[in-house]
Amino acid sequence: MAPAHKPQPVYRAHHPLPFSDADPLAAALQPPPNETPEQREQRLKAEEDARKRSENIDRMLRHDDKRNRRRKQVKVLLLGQSESGKSTTLKQFQLLHTPAAFHKERIAWRFVIYLNLVRSIRRILEAIAPEDTLPEEEEVVDSEPASIIISGGDRPSSSLAGSQPNYESYRRRLAPLMDLEQRLIAVLSDPEEEGEKEATHLPDGFGSYSSGSSLASPSTSTATSSTPGRPPPITIPSSSAPGASSSSSSSSHPWAHGTGPTSPRSPTSPAVSIVSSTTHELAIRTGSDWKKHFALGKIRSPKSAHSGELEGWWEDPNDPVHTLNRCAPVMTELWRDPKVHQRLAERRIRLEESSGFYLDEIDRITAKMYFPTDDDVLKARLKTTGVVEHKFTLSKNSEFRGVEWVIYDVGGARNQRQAWAPYFDDVNAIIFLAPISAFDQQLAEDPRVNRLEDSFQLWKSVIESRLLAHVNIVLFLNKCDLLKKKLESGVRLRHYMPSYNRPNDYETVSQYFRNRFGAMHQSVTPNKTRELFIHLTSVTDTRKTHMIITNVRDIILTANLKSSSLM
Numbered sequence: 001m002a003p004a005h006k007p008q009p010v011y012r013a014h015h016p017l018p019f020s021d022a023d024p025l026a027a028a029l030q031p032p033p034n035e036t037p038e039q040r041e042q043r044l045k046a047e048e049d050a051r052k053r054s055e056n057i058d059r060m061l062r063h064d065d066k067r068n069r070r071r072k073q074v075k076v077l078l079l080g081q082s083e084s085g086k087s088t089t090l091k092q093f094q095l096l097h098t099p100a101a102f103h104k105e106r107i108a109w110r111f112v113i114y115l116n117l118v119r120s121i122r123r124i125l126e127a128i129a130p131e132d133t134l135p136e137e138e139e140v141v142d143s144e145p146a147s148i149i150i151s152g153g154d155r156p157s158s159s160l161a162g163s164q165p166n167y168e169s170y171r172r173r174l175a176p177l178m179d180l181e182q183r184l185i186a187v188l189s190d191p192e193e194e195g196e197k198e199a200t201h202l203p204d205g206f207g208s209y210s211s212g213s214s215l216a217s218p219s220t221s222t223a224t225s226s227t228p229g230r231p232p233p234i235t236i237p238s239s240s241a242p243g244a245s246s247s248s249s250s251s252s253h254p255w256a257h258g259t260g261p262t263s264p265r266s267p268t269s270p271a272v273s274i275v276s277s278t279t280h281e282l283a284i285r286t287g288s289d290w291k292k293h294f295a296l297g298k299i300r301s302p303k304s305a306h307s308g309e310l311e312g313w314w315e316d317p318n319d320p321v322h323t324l325n326r327c328a329p330v331m332t333e334l335w336r337d338p339k340v341h342q343r344l345a346e347r348r349i350r351l352e353e354s355s356g357f358y359l360d361e362i363d364r365i366t367a368k369m370y371f372p373t374d375d376d377v378l379k380a381r382l383k384t385t386g387v388v389e390h391k392f393t394l395s396k397n398s399e400f401r402g403v404e405w406v407i408y409d410v411g412g413a414r415n416q417r418q419a420w421a422p423y424f425d426d427v428n429a430i431i432f433l434a435p436i437s438a439f440d441q442q443l444a445e446d447p448r449v450n451r452l453e454d455s456f457q458l459w460k461s462v463i464e465s466r467l468l469a470h471v472n473i474v475l476f477l478n479k480c481d482l483l484k485k486k487l488e489s490g491v492r493l494r495h496y497m498p499s500y501n502r503p504n505d506y507e508t509v510s511q512y513f514r515n516r517f518g519a520m521h522q523s524v525t526p527n528k529t530r531e532l533f534i535h536l537t538s539v540t541d542t543r544k545t546h547m548i549i550t551n552v553r554d555i556i557l558t559a560n561l562k563s564s565s566l567m
């Protein structure tokens with residue numbers, strides 16, 4: 001006889017609902033009338049499993065829904081003149097959001113840092129060179145970086161002859177560095193990508209360092225680089241004319257073959273001249289990918305590839321570190337020479353405003369096992385051309401988790417600014433950088449234009465734009481550390497801005513700039529309700545900058561997501 005059967009409620013989703021027997025679906029779902037206790041037990045277990053599965057699916061759907069709602073992009077454009085600190089700000093965002101990637105890439109900056117150091121040395125040599133070794137046209141204003149001013153134009157008078165640094169001796173002993181500069185440029189500028197070659201390839205066969213170089217012009221590189229979506233090259237300012245014909249492209253080792261100490265030019269070769277500045281810029285292999293070419297795996301000694309031994313670049317006799325290391329004592333002697341400093345002061349050359357900071361650490365930077373620190377990377381100068389895009393997804397512990405934060409870093413030189421406009425349409429916020437220490441400097445691109453004046457003009461054109469009327473704007477009055485030092489050293493703002501008649505201390509001057517930029521916004525913006533956020537920054541100072549950029553980031557995210565139902 002069939003066992004007695006008591007009908008059980010059926011679960012639908014996870015809510016038990018008693019069905020009416022009149023409901024045909026309910027009837028169909030009733031347990032069979034002849035269910036055995038075992039069958040019943042199995043059925044109940046199956047129902048319980050189904051309920052759990054259903055609950056899990058519900059939970060996943062709720063989570064996915066949240067995630068989809070969070071997957072939102074906020075786009076930020078970094079704007080400002082060349083050397084205002086845009087790329088440094090971007091590096092700070094990278095250090096804050098993706099520190100592991102930032103650290104992994106540090107070694108790739110080694111050659112850039114070497115080049116920065118060598119260029120500083122060359123600039124000193126140029127500054128102390130006797131009159132008759134300087135070509136006429138290069139005397140008035142140096143081309144790059146803009147922060148090095150030779151605006152006086154006056155050659156040292158013969159009355160200073162007794163206190164002249166020993167130029168000839170320094171030139172001779174530092175000649176290998178001038179050669180190294182060309183090799184570094186050649187290595188950094190030889191893209192393997194076919195498409196980039198046209199704009200960036202160095203001419204073969206260099207016999208002289210005449211300034212009439214046929215290096216790619218900045219406009220050529222811009223044309224290939226400013227298309228959104230394509231990784232643009234970054235350029236480094238090139239000092240001189242044609243460099244060595246690069247031979248690195250055929251090797252995974254960026255320093256391999258023929259660029260080592262066996263270079264055809266001897267340190268004392270007459271072809272090695274230091275008086276060779278030109279206005280040319282040189283594109284290097286890059287976009288966001290250039291660092292891969294100099295990653296750790298690529299710069300191990302070729303020997304290790306065969307032996308499997310773990311060796312560093314210092315094992316490679318061709319590595320530039322050896323030339324730098326040998327020249328370190330002379331570099332230090334040059335940088336400590338009071339006569340050299342006197343000459344730099346006479347010519348108003350302030351190396352600390354550009355890559356000069358490496359001069360204070362020559363021994364560390366030129367050590368055989370030198371590995372760049374975070375700070376070294378932040379200070380490394382590499383000029384941007386085109387537009388470089390970086391994306392970060394905000395982490396779990398952020399209230400904006402899952403939101404994609406896209407930053408565009410643009411080239412700020414005048415010939416780069418036409419590449420900005422295509423990004424205006426689609427951007428949520430702008431971080432504008434104005435280096436307020438530059439009140440006594442001229443643009444590298446046009447020595448008739450004061451850098452602060454250029455920042456004012458640029459600022460005005462951004463804030464009065466109707467296209468950008470509803471974009472959030474944050475202003476970084478940058479290089480405050482340099483402003484402070486400059487004012488403390490006695491440089492007077494009034495000398496460059498006659499309308500300024502207040503005290504010359506940092507607090508008063510920085511407040512004045514804050515008010516002036518703020519008032520301009522108030523008077524020209526088409527959006528009178530827009531709140532402007534102004535910060536006094538020194539973006540090379542990591543601790544303070546991270547506090548500021550976290551705050552700025554959250555303000556921008558809140559402003560751009562709060563009105564959205566997706567938050």
Ligand SMILES: Nc1nc2c(ncn2[C@@H]2O[C@H](COP(=O)(O)OP(=O)(O)OP(=O)(O)O)[C@@H](O)[C@H]2O)c(=O)[nH]1
Nearest residue numbers: 082083084085086087088379381384412479538539
């Ligand atoms: N002392 C000091 N140096 C800074 C500061 N901000 C930037 N620099 C240095 O100034 C130089 C130029 O900075 P970048 O970030 O390359 O300037 P940029 O605006 O990206 O310049 P472009 O790419 O030419 O448009 C670098 O050597 C930086 O290390 C600052 O606040 N203080």
Ligand SMILES: [Mg+2]
Nearest residue numbers: 086087383384
């Ligand atoms: Mg830049």
